[in-house]
Amino acid sequence: MRRRAHPHLTGAPAVLVPTERRNGMKTRTTSLKRLAAGAGALSLAMVGLIGTAATAAVEPGPGNITGTTGTLTIHKHSGNPTVMGDGTEITDEGAIASLGAGLVGVEFSIERVTRAGDPIDLTTTAGWDDAQDATVADVQNDANGFGVSAADGTASATTIADGLAEVNNLPYGLYLVTETNPGANNIVSPVAPFLVSIPYPADGSWLYNVHVYPKNKLNTTEAEKTVEDPGYAVVVGSILNWTITAPVPAKSxxxxxxxxxxxxxxxxxxxxxxxxxxSNGTALGSSDYTITPSLPGTAGATVTVKLTSTGLEKIAAGDVITVDLSTEVGTLGETNVFENEAVVNTNDSQVTTGKPAVYYGALEVNKYDEESESALSGAEFSLYEADENGEPTGDPIASGVTGPDGKLTFDGLWAGTTADASRDYVLVETKAPAGYVLPEDASVVVTIYAASENASVNVTSQSVSNTQQDGPNLPLTGSTGTLLFTIVGIALIATGGTIAAVRHSRSKA
Incomplete structure (x- = not known):
């Protein structure tokens, strides 16, 4: 009489299991029947196992099973395999290469399957009959009499070097294997839970060390975040626009x-x-995603964009989801940089963008008298962006007047998006303080640097001097009478000198 089939992976190659007829009849061989595909079966394309919702189709016989316990060896890799598994260890070099890198730290639970509360015993014909009927869904949901046991045979395993995990001393039976933790591996499609028998039928014999090769899809995408050049001073009320670009990873x-x-x-x-x-440059509908919190929001909020079920149905591997986020500067604070990174999560796999930044600084103007070096108030300045020739361009970014201390500060001047960035501005004195001369060249190029070694907010100091206006011509000191006496006195002295010289010359004659 034909025995009922053993559970086997959907999509695995046929395994021929001989069964002997009694009373000296000839040995005949029956081929492995394919199973209906379940949600997780195809992800186990490397191994002869039961997938999600799959049932089995071999005709094993327990009569020649020896021993009581076996081993399950799990090989966890990230590649796209090129061969099918059959429960034996893969040794072909090309097939091994196709497996990809071994994944370390992936955790599995191995639970023994029960029927009517008792562990399925594969040393009996009844046990194989129960295994034939088992599906992952029934086992997981305690349906149709199936479940899992907390008794002997339940175990856990974590892959080590080369993605290998070995579970020894498993009592013969049917087991539900579930990937419970990806470890540090960025897995977007974990292997679906599957069923495996210990022992496993193989060409008329039994495998007591069953090798399985469940694979994963890793999220290898690279998300990016950028910030738009604000093009002017970063001041309270300014708008900073950020763009997050997130490719959709491939899944199983x-x-x-x-x-x-x-x-x-x-x-x-x-x-x-x-x-x-x-998505791919086309706006998604409002029903395709949700945004929390509602916008406009509060300073420092965590903004989350989540695709809804309708949005998820519209995406495919390789699509690019773009989120444009507009923010307003609420305050400049104590540091001279705004920077943010975003996190993209797909099926619990996660990638992080880079951290773009907006660096800014401040310009402090010091106005003083050129002679006395005393502070001058009332000097008016305008600040412009500089063109490639260092000339002012466009409308003024900001304007201001020096205070009693001769100082004027322009805050929040954009320097760039990297720590070594700098940006040139042109400072133009538009009106000198009362009583002072406006310089012939009333403009000066100032450079704002992103990095500052001496201050948390980078301040560029620019000193600008003025000279006083010339006063009106003043009259000479004294009256006209005094001047007259001075002239007469000089004339008398000159006359006396002349007379004396004449008398001296006559006396000699």
Whole structure:
């Protein structure tokens, strides 16, 4: 009589298991029947196992099974295998290369399957009959009499070097294997839970060390975040626009996109204003995603964009989801940089963007008298962006007047997006203090640097002097009478000298 089939992986190659007829009849061989595909079966394309919702189709016989315990060896890799597994260890070099890198730290639970509360015993015909009927869904949901046991045979395993995990001393039976933790591996499509028998039928014999090769899809995408050049001073009320670009990673063929979120934890000085979401440059509908919190939000909010079920149905591997986030500068604070990174999560796999930045500084103007070096108030200045020739361009960015201390500060001047960036501005004195002369060249190029060694907010100091106006011509000191006496006195002295010289010359004659 034909025995019922053993559970086997959907999509695995046929395994021929001989069964002997009694009373000296000839040995005959029956081929392995294919199973209906389940949600997780295709992800186990490397191994002869039961996949999600799969049932079995070999005709094993327990009569020649020896021993009581066996081993399950799990090989966890990230590649796209080129061969099918059959429960034996893969030794072909090309096939091994196709497996990809071994994944270390992936955790599995191995639970023994029960029927009517008792562990399925594969040393009996009844046990194989029960295994034939088992599906992952029934076992997981305690349906149709199936379940798992907390008794002997339940174990856990974590892959080590080369993605290998070995579980020894498993009592013969049917086991539910579940990937419970990806470890440090960025797995977007974990292997679906599967069933495996210990021992496993193989060409008329039994495998007591069953090798399985469940694979994963890793999220290898690179998300990016950029910030738009604000093009003017970064002051309270300025708008900074950020763009997050998130490629959709590939998933296993039997998996779905269950979640896709982009999260941006904003700088505490930035107030989120608005968000737009697009896929491959085409705007998504409002029903395709949700945004939390509602916008405009509060300073420092964590903005989360989450695709809804309708949005998830529209994405495919390689699509690029773009989120444009507009923020307003609520305050400049104590540091001279705004920087943010975003996190993109797909099916619990996570990638982080870079951290773009907006660096800014301040310009402090010191106005003083050129002679006395005393501070001058009332000098008026305008600040412009500089063109490639160092000349002012466009409208003034800001204007101001020096105070009693002769100082004027322009805050929040954009320097660039990297720590070594700098930006030139042109400072123009438009009106000198009362009583002082406006310089012939009333403009000076000033450079704002992103980095500052001496201050948390980079301040560029620019000293500008003025000279006083000339006063009117003043009259000579004294009266006209005094001047007259002075002239007469000089004339008398000159006359007396002349007379004396004449008398001296006559006396000699």
């Amino acid at each position: 063929s039997d998996d779905t996109y269950r979640s896709f979120t982009i999260t941006d934890d904003l700088d505490g000085r930035l107030v989120p204003q608005s968000v737009t979401v697009s």
